[in-house]
Amino acid sequence: MTVVARAPMFQVLGAVAYGEKKAYEEASAKATLAGTDQERRVWRKTAAEELRHHKGFVRRLEALGADPERAMRPYRRALDRYHAATPRNDLEEAVWSYLGEGVADDLLRWLKRVADPETSAFVDTVLADEVGHEERATADLKRLLSEDPARRAQVAGAAWRMLAHMGLSGLAGGPSLVRFGAFLRVGSTRALLDQLVRGFSTRLRALGLGPRDLLSSALPITL
Ligand SMILES: [Fe+2]
């Protein structure tokens, strides 16, 4: 990594480390609320994995000479706000989880390419867990849609509300929105945007949705 890229990379790792902390808190809360032992086991395992990811990114920041608390701080408000949202119903929760896990995986795949070798090796181990999380989210959503195919009509609205909520959370974070620019300063900007946009549209297409469906559900919007 060049000297120029160090500060933005610390910020990127800070955002990812804090995101993993929020994922840990969310999975722990789901384990507490789980209706069956089987569900509780799944969420406990997920929570343990997310905590390992969080601690691992904190250790990578320390190893690179950064202060982890300082690196995570600018992203707290935006990510706290994003994760505090309550989806309207089980289908919306499943859509947000399916798309959210996907965005996280795409971000990690990009991080693996642009980070130093030790961080990339750690990201590989994170991805090995996250692929499983994405598969679980995909299976949950497919199950809901197969139980009641009529609910497919609600998917575009749920996806749109997630995008709008992501944008509003970033704005509510104030200066942290500017900090998200660090992702673009690390390098391979085009690769990052390509990966995120292509990943998002591929996942929407897998649900039978195109950009037009998303736009037609955009107005009027209520959050
Ligand atoms: Fe994770």
Ligand SMILES: [Fe+2]
């Ligand atoms: Fe995850």
